[in-house]
Amino acid sequence: MADPDISGTTLTAREKDRILQLATQGRTSNLREVLQSLAETKGRTVGQLILEARDGLGLGITHRAAETNKHAVIEMICEDLGFPPGTRLAVLNDQGPAGRTAASIAAETNSDAVLRALILGGASMLITDFFHSLPIHRAAMYQNTLAMNVLLALAGPANVGINVQTASGQTALHLALSRGDTMRAGYLIRCGANVELQTAAGDTALHLSIPLWTQDNDDRAFNAMMHAYFMRIIDAPGSGPNGKANLRIPNNGGRSAGDIALETGQLKAFNLIRAFGG
Numbered sequence: 001m002a003d004p005d006i007s008g009t010t011l012t013a014r015e016k017d018r019i020l021q022l023a024t025q026g027r028t029s030n031l032r033e034v035l036q037s038l039a040e041t042k043g044r045t046v047g048q049l050i051l052e053a054r055d056g057l058g059l060g061i062t063h064r065a066a067e068t069n070k071h072a073v074i075e076m077i078c079e080d081l082g083f084p085p086g087t088r089l090a091v092l093n094d095q096g097p098a099g100r101t102a103a104s105i106a107a108e109t110n111s112d113a114v115l116r117a118l119i120l121g122g123a124s125m126l127i128t129d130f131f132h133s134l135p136i137h138r139a140a141m142y143q144n145t146l147a148m149n150v151l152l153a154l155a156g157p158a159n160v161g162i163n164v165q166t167a168s169g170q171t172a173l174h175l176a177l178s179r180g181d182t183m184r185a186g187y188l189i190r191c192g193a194n195v196e197l198q199t200a201a202g203d204t205a206l207h208l209s210i211p212l213w214t215q216d217n218d219d220r221a222f223n224a225m226m227h228a229y230f231m232r233i234i235d236a237p238g239s240g241p242n243g244k245a246n247l248r249i250p251n252n253g254g255r256s257a258g259d260i261a262l263e264t265g266q267l268k269a270f271n272l273i274r275a276f277g278g
Helices: 013-025 028-042 046-052 061-068 071-079 085-092 102-109 112-120 135-141 145-155 172-178 182-190 205-212 220-234 257-263 267-275
Strands: none
Touching (some): 013 028, 013 046, 013 061, 028 046, 046 085, 061 071, 061 085, 061 102, 071 112, 102 135, 102 145, 112 145, 135 145, 135 172, 145 182, 172 182, 172 205, 182 205, 205 257, 220 267, 257 267
């Protein structure tokens, strides 16, 4: 059995708890003082101490800040501690439990201010967790408009992996549609989401959209909204005629979206798809 570390250079459990408590509370002045004092007494750098300070679940300072929307903590790391770029990015991109970064957690908790601070600080939005999910996937999965807006508007579609697929082949667009969320799905398409990408089951965005335009709903506003949404898919760039979306892509069962619409009696969707060659 290895001897315990008695050098005094590592953080004690109490010191870790104190650092994490201050981060969770967003008390940046106190947090800065504690970190700088400990770095001096232990002969360590502040960056090393930040990466070492974790709770029993493996969550560090940035993860706690993301959970509680304490953007001031992220801003302190980016601006007030004088880190060289490499150290700052190591801290901002630190992966906690299940490989999740602060950006991943912030996207799930809709902590838009934390995401903004992370992006402006240079944090990567393209680090996948153990499920091959990105922050944009989390924002879509949890229908978090604020987080999605910050990711797409501030970082940009390419820098958030708008068309990256998870382990199950799902893009952010697929995940939004799996929640019945045509509003955010439409926004993703406007931002360049590829409507022809297929999940592990072979479903495109159009396949997943068929059940959402319910045949028995006679509300005019709803039907107008769904018509406009389907037209957004139909007019999206793709491998079909005139460079638009291919409406005849089969899923793993060999059925196109039009086939499914007809089989399930979703005639509004079927008639529109057929009118455009699907």
